[in-house]
Amino acid sequence: MTEPTPENSPTAANLNVLVIGAGPAGLTAAFELEKGGVHSTILEADDIVGGISRSVERDGYRFDIGGHRFFTKVPEVEALWHEILPDEDFLLRPRMSRIYYGGKYYDYPIKPVNALVNLGPIEAVRCIASALWVRIRPPKEQKTLE
Structure with missing residues (x-):
């Protein structure tokens, strides 16, 4: 096994990270990696993104698979949401x-x-x-x- 050295160490430019799942966590991971200059590939088993935070249609009815609201008291998480979502799409509601x-x-x-x-x-x-x-x-x- 070769010891890592500055010459053979991976850098952000030559890394490609595989992210499993296009739910909120997977999409956030890929977003943060990209901000850090690391390319990622997202694999999702379903035809659409959202993980369990999505709705599906069946027999003319829409069903929520999981939660569509996100609640946090962590300022860094809320700042990330504001960074990703335009203000007109970001709705604050009482829980x-x-x-x-x-x-x-x-x-x-x-x-x-x-x-x-x-x-x-x-x-x-x-x-x-x-x-x-x-x-x-x-x-x-x-x-x-x-």
């Missing part, structure tokens, strides 16, 4: 996640008391029974959106 079901809003992450009050006792028992039934007798063929 609040809820599920709208049956005409009511449910806290997310789910809080048992909130869910019980919103569902009512009969629907809550039906939900619990359904969850238990699926564990006892899982469906034979399960389809995913991926």
Whole structure:
């Protein structure tokens, strides 16, 4: 094995880094590498970028695969977002996640008391029974959106 020397050490100009995945982390890694003068190639298994932070369309409906909001208290991360996104595309919103079901809003992450009050006792028992039934007798063929 050859010991690294200044003559044979890799430099930013001759490095090519392989980034696996074109989700937010992979795209950010490639962006930061490029800013440092390091070329990268991104490999993505899907047809579109976004990782789990994207939406897919199926049977005329759009489904969110994962989160579309990013929350940080780290100034450097927020500065990076402002560097990447134009101001007109960067929307600041208060952090609040809820599920709208049956005409009511449910806290997310789910809080048992909130869910019980919103569902009512009969629907809550039906939900619990359904969850238990699926564990006892899982469906034979399960389809995913991926």
